[in-house]
Amino acid sequence: MSTVTDSLSPDAPRSTATDNSIEHFSYDDQIVRMFVTATIIWGLVATTVGLIAATLLVLPWLTDLLPYFSFGRLRPVHTNAAIFAFAGNGIFAAVYYSTQRLCKARMWSDALSRIHFWGWQAIIVAAAITLPLGLTQGREYAELEWPIDLFIAVIWLFVFGGNFLMTLINRRERHMYVALWFYIATIVTVAVLHVFNNLVVPAGWFKGYSVYAGVQDAFMQWWYGHNAVAFFLTTPFLGLMYYFLPKAAQRPVFSYRLSIIHFWSLVFIYIWAGPHHLHYTALPEWANTLGMLFSLMLWMPSWGGMINGLLTLRGAWHKVAADPVLKFFVVGITFYGMATFEGPMLSIKSINALSHYTDWTIAHVHAGALGWNGFMIFGMLYWMMPRIFQTSKMWSPKLVSLHFWTGTLGILLYIIPIYAAGLMQGLMWRAMDETGHLSYPDFIETIQAVVPLWWIRVGGGALYVSGVVMLCINALMTWMARPATYEVPVHSAPRLSANYQDDEKPRTSPLTDVPMLEVGKKIDSIGAMGWHRRWERLPVKFTVLTTLAVVVATLFELVPTFLIRSNVPTIATVTPYTPLELAGRHIFVSEGCYNCHSQMIRPIVSETKRYGEYSKPGEFIYDRPFQWGSRRIGPDLAREGGKQSSFWHWTHFENPSLVSPGSVMPSYQHLLEDDLKFDAIAPHVEAAAFLGAPYSEEDLKNTEAVARRQAEEIAAQVVQQGGPAAMHEKQAMALIAFLQRVGTDLFRTEEPAAGAEPVAGDADAAVTDAAVTDGAVTDAAVTDGGEAAAGEEADAPTADDDAAEGGNDQADAAEGDESA
DSSP states (O other), X not given: OOEEEEEEOTTXXXXXXXXXXXXXXXXXXXXXXXXXXXXXXXXXXXXXXXXXXXXXXXXXGGGTXXXXXXXXXXXXXXXXXXXXXXXXXXXXXXXXXXXXXXXXXXXXXXXXXXXXXXXXXXXHHHHHHHTTTTOOOXXXXXXXXXXXXXHHHIIIIIIIIHHHHHHHHXXXXXXXXXXXXXXXXXXXXXXXXXXXXXXXXXXSTTOEEESOOHHHHHHHHHHHHXXXXXXXXXXXXXXXXXXXXXXXXXXXXXXXXXXHHHHHHHHHHHTTOGGGGGTTSSSOHHHHHHHHHHHHHHHHHHHHHHHHHHHTTTTOHHHHHHOHHHHHHXXXXXHXXXXXXXXXXXXXXXHHHHHTBSHHHHHHHHIIIIIIIIHHHHHHHHHHHHHHTTOSSOSOHHHHHHHHHHHHHHHHHHHHHHHHHHHHHHHHHHOBOTTSSBSSOSHHHHHHTTHHHHHHHHHHHHHHHHHHHHHHHHHHHHHHTSOSSOOEEEEEEEOOOTTOOOOSOOOOXXXXXXXXXXXXXXXXXXXXXXXXXXXXTOHHHHHHHHHHHHXXXXXXXXXXXXXXXXXXXXXXXXXXXXXXXXHHHHHHHHTTGGGTOOOOOOSOXXXXXXXXXXXXXXXXXXXSSOOOOSBOSSOOOTTOTTTSOHHHHHHHHHOHHHHSTTOOOOOOHHHHHSBOOGGGSHHHHHHHHHTTOOOOHHHHHSHHHHHHHHHHHHHHHHHHTTOOSSOTTBHHHHHHHHHHHTTOGGGOOSOOOTTOOOTTSOGGGEEOHHHHHHHHHHHHOOOGGGOOOGGGGOSSOOHHHHHHTTHHHHHHHOTTOSOO
């Protein structure tokens, strides 16, 4: 135990040695106060933006004149603010407070701590500015462009990670406590995920194209996305739980052995589970199945952690009734248990077929984020603030209790309606009548049915935000009650000896004299975890082992996906986007359309009836980034090309309700008014060509002229169909060009353009349309519940498809429509 002296002057030595064994030091609580303040501020911002985004779903016209704040652009602001600003700063506050005390050492470098704080806030501000401007990679939870990503890598790995590791190396406590293990896993794994997922080829200062395309990009993105949840929103919060819950309950952790099993099994298994986000997509079947199996295995370590947390309260449950801090922790851990039960359940293919793309996933995510992450942070803040602000208690304990009950009610009102909405969507999308036709062929029917539930969610969100406002008021008033000058306690502890000899007595096994096989005694010896006790003294070795566990599991999935050519069979008729289509795709990504529209038709009968032929891996080889989406607020667009006239799309951008009554899509009037920068298209084409897209010399040397010609052709079509004249300079032309192209290559019969070569390799790998279709049907054509193979309805859009896309409405609004 360190010795705490009376308060000394603020300029007391941070670390001094009075002899060879005892050192005196103080903790850097100022950096903790800074991160606590940032956590509270960004918590209010993140939840408020989330509430606004939820409101936009029921009142989409609110942003008609504010395109920078449309739902598509605002949603990534909300998710990034919630994850990296609110939860991120909360993690750092926990790490800086607990690490110093667990190591009996001040952070290695105060300067690095400050650079970390201000660097991280600068990253958040950069995200808050660039995302509404449409500067985005278009990949969920990894939207930030490459200059910001580079800065993140430096701040996270070298500044934060370096400072943390050096603190471990210079610690005065021999054994690393379990919370530190989880912090190590967080820092190492997030660094690996961030670096490999964000490898891009720049096409300017504010745009980069991923080195991965299509199926490989999807695999890499959800390897990152799932494990970002695991190692940014789970492992550091488990470290937080293992430190702050025993402190608040004044009870030791229930089981040391269970914490070891919990840690290593979680670190090793979690990294495999990402592919379960891509069930029934164009991802190879083996990868999906592997992801599902490891997701199911995650159930055990996750619940091991939950049980270890709740049983830590053994003998202290009477305190829970009176202590709001413990209430926050208990509810938070309970939501962790619920979310980690539901996650593996949703990974089961038959359940995933129903839940994916619906609001069910949104409810699951918010149960984890608001319940597990939010309540653990609130509990930690209320426990920590009186200590770091050096007040005897929070300004208003009653307000803490009111925050707890308001927040709890808010979560329930938030998630229960969207669980119901998700279930309704899944059932309505697949419902068929006795004649085999869709019962709800118009997609908008399924959206209008859940709008009342979205209103209830807005009410629940408002309650949750009001709880955060209470936190802000209580924190401000507590801070104002701080002393004029903070005391700086000085602690004393012996320096760790370089020649440490383990003085623990060798364990005597109770099986020593028992007549049994030696292998049984060996297992008993391993189960005593003495080997792990030794690892806990070696931070560098522990970090290396953790890295190996993550990397090895990763390579088992990534190597086959990237090296086995048959995983992504090429299709001869699939060619690169034209320069104008590429510019249109860039607009599609910038506007955040992927937040509402998927581009992935699964081999499920109801989907092929609604949208058309299911998607093939070879269709996406030029898609950087992939745009398969994770949610359908609007219909899937994978076969959108040629379904509607160009004027229909023009009208749809101007006022969606004119062609789709009841639509919750906002107006994109600015696309009809803003000019397209034709001279800015060339860098996009050059980047795509650098990554392997076979563009012609004409496309590369006369990019602007090629794009202008196509824009004029589309503008002429719009005029012929009854639209306005002289609109070929507008951004809408590029987006129309892209939408008219999406999903059409599979049905083309003409030969590829002269000079075009199949990109993905030799001629043997290229296959015909029929070959691809047959192969894909064999691989993944049967869904759960006895649904038949999709290939039987594999032709172009049917009457059902037209109805699903509002084809009847189109006829009313767009006279002269040639393609309806």
